[in-house]
Structure formats: C-alpha cells, structure tokens
Amino acid sequence: MALDLLGDRRRTHHCGELRKAHTGQKVFLAGWVARRRDLGNLIFLDLRDHTGVVQVVVNAESSPEAHKKAELVRSEFVVGVEGEVVLRAQGTLNPQIATGEVEVKASTLLLLNEAKTPPFPIEDETRTSEDTRLRYRYLDLRRARMQRNIRLRHQACMETREHMGGHGFIEIETPFMTRSTPEGARDYLVPSRVRQGHFYALPQSPQLFKQLFMIAGFDRYFQIVRCFRDEDLRADRQPEFTQIDVEMAFPTREELFEIIEGLMQKLLSLVDVKVELPFARLSYDIAMEKYGSDKPDLRFGLEWKRLHLPGGKLSAVKGFQVTKALRVPGAAAQISRSQFDRYQETLKQMGAANSAYLIVTDAGIQSRMKNALGDDGLQAIVAATEAQAGDLVVLLGAELDSVENVRALDQASGWLRLELANKFELIKPGLWTFAWIVDFPMFDYDKNEKRYAAMHHPFTSPREEDLDKLESDPSSVKALAYDLVLNGSEIGGGSIRMHRPDIQKRVFRVLGLSDEKARERFGFFVDALEYGAPPHGGIALGVDRIVALLAGESSIREVIAFPKTASATDLMCEAPATVDPEQLTELGLKIVKF
RNA sequence: GGGGACGUAGUUCAGCUGGUUAGAACGCAUGCCUGUCACGCAUGAGGCCGCGGGUUCGAGUCCCGUCGUCCCCGCCA
Numbered sequence A: 001m002a003l004d005l006l007g008d009r010r011r012t013h014h015c016g017e018l019r020k021a022h023t024g025q026k027v028f029l030a031g032w033v034a035r036r037r038d039l040g041n042l043i044f045l046d047l048r049d050h051t052g053v054v055q056v057v058v059n060a061e062s063s064p065e066a067h068k069k070a071e072l073v074r075s076e077f078v079v080g081v082e083g084e085v086v087l088r089a090q091g092t093l094n095p096q097i098a099t100g101e102v103e104v105k106a107s108t109l110l111l112l113n114e115a116k117t118p119p120f121p122i123e124d125e126t127r128t129s130e131d132t133r134l135r136y137r138y139l140d141l142r143r144a145r146m147q148r149n150i151r152l153r154h155q156a157c158m159e160t161r162e163h164m165g166g167h168g169f170i171e172i173e174t175p176f177m178t179r180s181t182p183e184g185a186r187d188y189l190v191p192s193r194v195r196q197g198h199f200y201a202l203p204q205s206p207q208l209f210k211q212l213f214m215i216a217g218f219d220r221y222f223q224i225v226r227c228f229r230d231e232d233l234r235a236d237r238q239p240e241f242t243q244i245d246v247e248m249a250f251p252t253r254e255e256l257f258e259i260i261e262g263l264m265q266k267l268l269s270l271v272d273v274k275v276e277l278p279f280a281r282l283s284y285d286i287a288m289e290k291y292g293s294d295k296p297d298l299r300f301g302l303e304w305k306r307l308h309l310p311g312g313k314l315s316a317v318k319g320f321q322v323t324k325a326l327r328v329p330g331a332a333a334q335i336s337r338s339q340f341d342r343y344q345e346t347l348k349q350m351g352a353a354n355s356a357y358l359i360v361t362d363a364g365i366q367s368r369m370k371n372a373l374g375d376d377g378l379q380a381i382v383a384a385t386e387a388q389a390g391d392l393v394v395l396l397g398a399e400l401d402s403v404e405n406v407r408a409l410d411q412a413s414g415w416l417r418l419e420l421a422n423k424f425e426l427i428k429p430g431l432w433t434f435a436w437i438v439d440f441p442m443f444d445y446d447k448n449e450k451r452y453a454a455m456h457h458p459f460t461s462p463r464e465e466d467l468d469k470l471e472s473d474p475s476s477v478k479a480l481a482y483d484l485v486l487n488g489s490e491i492g493g494g495s496i497r498m499h500r501p502d503i504q505k506r507v508f509r510v511l512g513l514s515d516e517k518a519r520e521r522f523g524f525f526v527d528a529l530e531y532g533a534p535p536h537g538g539i540a541l542g543v544d545r546i547v548a549l550l551a552g553e554s555s556i557r558e559v560i561a562f563p564k565t566a567s568a569t570d571l572m573c574e575a576p577a578t579v580d581p582e583q584l585t586e587l588g589l590k591i592v593k594f
Numbered sequence B: 001g002g003g004g005a006c007g008u009a010g011u012u013c014a015g016c017u018g019g020u021u022a023g024a025a026c027g028c029a030u031g032c033c034u035g036u037c038a039c040g041c042a043u044g045a046g047g048c049c050g051c052g053g054g055u056u057c058g059a060g061u062c063c064c065g066u067c068g069u070c071c072c073c074g075c076c077a
Helices: A064-072 A130-135 A144-166 A207-215 A253-269 A284-291 A337-349 A370-385 A403-423 A464-469 A501-510 A515-529 A543-551 A581-587
Strands: A026-038 A042-049 A052-059 A078-087 A102-113 A189-191 A199-201 A220-228 A240-249 A280-283 A304-306 A322-328 A354-361 A364-367 A392-398 A434-438 A443-446 A451-454 A481-486 A489-496 A536-542
Touching: A026 A052, A026 A064, A026 A102, A042 A064, A042 A078, A052 A064, A064 A102, A144 A220, A144 A240, A144 A253, A144 A543, A207 A220, A207 A240, A207 A515, A207 A536, A240 A253, A240 A543, A253 A434, A253 A481, A253 A489, A253 A536, A253 A543, A280 A284, A284 A304, A284 A403, A284 A434, A322 A370, A322 A403, A337 A354, A337 A403, A354 A370, A364 A370, A370 A392, A392 A403, A481 A536, A489 A543, A501 A515, A536 A543
Parallel strands: A052 A102, A280 A434
Antiparallel strands: A026 A042, A026 A078, A042 A052, A078 A102, A189 A199, A220 A240, A240 A536, A304 A322, A322 A392, A354 A364, A354 A392, A434 A481, A443 A451, A481 A489, A489 A536
C-alpha cells in the first residue's frame, strides 16, 4: 500500500477539541482510525487521538482522491486529515461524543501508516482478559481509560513536585545499584562483572541514603523513586513500585503530618474531591482491637468490642477464652447458616479458635450458643453490644490470652469485618476517609527465627519514654512510627528515626544483629550517625496505590504503564529471560538446575 | 510455600450424563450502498478445545501431571 509522508504539516488541533466555534476553519488533524463506516460513495472515519474522537466525512464527489484512500483505510490505521470543520446537519448530530455537533469534511487524506487488525478493540469498555491486554500493552494503553489513568499519574507527580518544592524540599536522586541489607524484603540482586562473586542490590527503598542527606545538611529531601522488593505479588503489590520518598531534619511529627495532609488534599483535588484536615489519628492498639487491622477502612462503622461475660460464662466455652463481638445493625434477616459456615472455614484458617453468631428478633434471641450460655448469657451479650431487634451479633474467639492468639484473633476479625461490610454493602461510594495510624510496636517477635524483628524498620526511633524497656521488655516498646491509611489501603508509612548512634546500636542488638554484623552491613551508616546527625524523620507514600485510588481502579496494574503479572513476569517483553552463556561467564556465574 | 477460580475461533463466551461435522456474538475478508455514528444488507474464511500422559470402542467433556492468568493466606522491616 502506498503511504503518504507527513512532510512539514503540523497538527492544527487535537481531535477531541473541535466544537461548534471551530466551524469554517481549515484544520489538519492526525490520529488513529477508530472506526470506518463505508456507505459507498460516502465514507465516515472516526479519528481518534488522546483527546477524543471526531467524525471525518470523505465524499467521493467532492474529494475523489481522498475517497479512494479512505476505501483502503482500516481500524487503527494512522492518518492525517486536511479539511474544513463543518456544522452537522439537523438530525445528524451525535450527542454521545463531545465533538458531536461538528465533523471534518476531508479535502485531503494522508495514509501515514497501516495497521494489522488489533487483537482486541481499542475501546473504553473492554472485556478483554488482562493477559491479552498485557501482551499488547501498547494497544491497551491507547484506550481512553488507560490514557486517563497514566495522565492522572503524571498530574499527581507534578502536583507532588510543586507541593514538596514549595515547602522547601528538594528532589535528589539516590543509587539503584546499592548493597544488600539484612532485614526486610528479599532483594533483587545485580551481579558485578568487575568484582565477580559480588552483587549489587536494588533498593527496597532509599532509606539509608535519605537519612544520610539529613546528616549532610540537605534539610528537606524528597524523591519520586522506584523501589524493588522480591516478594510475592498482590493486586496492590508489584516487584517494582514507586514511592514519594520524604525526609526532613528537625521534624515534629505534627509538622510532617501537616505537610503530607496538604499534599493529599491537593492530590484528591485532581479528582474533584475535597478533604477535611486534619486527618484522624488512631493508635495501632485501638485499630487492631476495634477494626482488626492496622489499615482500617473507616468508611463504615462496625467496631469490634472485647467481651467479658459476668461469671466467666463465655470463657467456659471452648475457643472463647478471649472473645470479640461485632454488632451489625439490621442484618439479622440477611445472614444464613450456610453463609456463616463459609466464613467460619476461613476464620479458622486465620487462627480464630471459635466463632458464632446470634440474631436478635422481636421474639427473642436466636443462636446455637443458647445451650451453652443460656438465655441470660445471650442477654448479656446483647446488652454489652447494645444490639437491637433486627441486629446480627458476631462472636469471634481465641483460646488463650497470648499475644500471638490475640493477634490472630484480631486479624480474623478484620477480615470478617470487611467481608460483612461488602456483603451488606456498607461502603458508600464517594467517601474518602483518611487516618494516621500511630504508636506502632517497635518489634515483632518472629517465632520461626526466634528473634525480634523491626516492625517498621531498624532505624525507627523508639518512644523516649520506652527507652529503658528496650532490652528488658522489647514487646512493650512503642515506636515513633506511623502509617497513612486511605479507605482501608495503606498508602504510606514512616517514622522519626534514631539519630543517636548509641540507641541505634542498642536496637541492632535487640534485633540480634551483633556489633560485627551491624558494622559489616551498616558500618557506613553507623559511622555517619557519629558525625552530628540531626534529629530527623520522614515518610514514604505509595504512588501506585494513591493513583489507583484516585482513578477508582482496584488494581495498581491499571495505573502502571508496563506492570508485571502475579508471577512477576512481563508478558509483553517476556522478562525475565535466559541470557547468553557468554554473559554468565563474564559475570562468573553458573546456572545450577534443579 | 499453601488454598481457590479460570484456560474452547482474533476477542468475549456456550458446549448437558463421554457419542456423528465443536457453536454464538463481536471482529476479520469480499461485494453492494451518499448521512452513518455499535451503519445496513449479502457471501465467506477462521479451531493443536493451553500442553503432556492416562482411562475408554470413543475425551473439549473423566483422571493424573504440567504450564499460564487472576484472587486470597504465608511473605512484603
């Protein structure tokens, strides 16, 4: 097929911007053919670019050459159109598209490129499976919805740079080729050619570098930066993801919160949402108890309550030594035995020792617990949860009042809370509910490795008042760490750091990092702390998650141009892939097959 | 690492209790058509039923394995 050259023609307009006011203007448009409607001597082309679609008319009588070419055109051909914007005749308007009052009467048609039939239609509403979309991501990205998502992401980044810059933060790049650190996620490794047997690691976050900026006197730093973690994926987790990384010297937690709240307010305004400041604050302990989650969705009620029945009545029942109760208003008629049995299965897997429910009716209380607890026992539960007729009350229990059991119980309760909220459609659209979760525990006991691990990361400062319990009772030490939660999604987390080397060393010791090991891994950093580290702290915000929420997408893959699948592969370029043996030899590597 | 769902035409799907030539819609190709906009009408092409093995006279359908996609748990400081 003979193709035309663009030459020195410039686009005068974008397709989606033409309106009645442009009538009579000579224009030159270029884009992709979304559709061709061939009526014989009259051919309509829907011409599309990222701004939208406009109808082009090609008439065999008035422009025979253009018409000849239009007969050859197919979907997704790239064409240029020279013509005049004309008002559509009465009765031929198309109110469904923004440009529907006008059309472009083509005088010249340029065939700039042909295109194979795409594997799926380039339409906003796609029913195409995700793997097909990912294999042809460049076509998927041509769809209006993906254009909108990726452009929204760009706006969010622009807004962030403006906001942070306005508060005196400067963007500084940090290395991608760095060293592996103990603790935390599995590292992606990069073998060194010039030092065989040695490896770089891709950063899980620029944590240490940003702290070094504070020591270096760069007061306020931020960076929109890629991070890498070699862990299993989820709808909201990719092996490489983007953070707004922030650190400031001489911080108060409140000052940092204000800066970030202001940023979130601006980001939400990109989708015309107004948010009220300041955000709610909630301690970790209360979040776990009431919502069973450290990222509670506060768009709806449903709060769990610890339940103690007089006389230890409940704790006499197997699996209810510790009990939480949840009242679901008006749900009595909507729960079924079989439905609850299904919940029970998962709850058991998550570590809840027992679960039950009761429904309150005008005629009385119904529950399989009636025999075990008696009427007065059930009454006591109803009284404690303030349940009314028509309400459902769910009970969840653990066997022993141990930290581990209660945590499993909390986790199960959090899962069930979300299940019930979904089932009873308690989450009203249009709500944007933020919360800061504060006072996280400093350490988490890892029962497999029989040691404490940093819950946030090993550079987080303990609360000053807990310092003397660091060695004697690590579990009770709270950290100056915080998470930012939006609609049940963790969208950020950070902490005030340790700036004193003596405390940092003590924390390393609690984590089971010997002085030698700590020196080996973090020597440069511990050294740096000794040269006048200012008090400092910061936060990292998840760009992918935030933009996904703004875009109303349930997977972050929808806001990442080239995401990976759940097994961390790229279906388009087929990474990861094998490499030439010579490449391995250069690196001093040998593949051991299992 | 564990659990669940799915895999049939280019795409989205149907295909019953195993039984003759595997269907539909959209898309695609060819022809006709001057006011369509999901154009219409006519004709037509298009299938390794993910892959491998097994059971059976016979497998898209049953069994085992494997690969891939998605979701959840573990994991993700």
